[in-house]
Amino acid sequence: MRLTCPLCGARDHREFSYKGAAVQRPDEGADLEAWHAYVNLRENPAGPLQELWYHQMGCGAWLKVTRDTVTHEISNVELASEAGLGGAA
Numbered sequence: 001m002r003l004t005c006p007l008c009g010a011r012d013h014r015e016f017s018y019k020g021a022a023v024q025r026p027d028e029g030a031d032l033e034a035w036h037a038y039v040n041l042r043e044n045p046a047g048p049l050q051e052l053w054y055h056q057m058g059c060g061a062w063l064k065v066t067r068d069t070v071t072h073e074i075s076n077v078e079l080a081s082e083a084g085l086g087g088a089a
């Protein structure tokens with residue numbers, strides 16, 4: 001599988017670290033239920049899923065990747081910061 005980093009171009013997936021589903025962090029004042037969902041609840045679809053990947057052996061960018069969990073087809077890659085997921089550490 002190859003991922004196309006917006007900054008580096010197409011690279012082997014082994015340059016990247018998978019960091020789980022791309023989930024929007026709740027605001028600081030969010031209620032307990034929102035935090036519970038953020039920390040513990042994940043979808044497990046057989047199909048497209050938005051994921052967070054880190055270009056560990058490249059530029060260090062955090063990426064939001066849309067990958068089909070059945071076929072592994074990558075349909076979209078964008079910088080997490082531009083996808084509203086900035087601040088991932």
Ligand SMILES: [Zn+2]
Pocket residue numbers: 005006007008009055058059060061
């Ligand atoms: Zn990169």
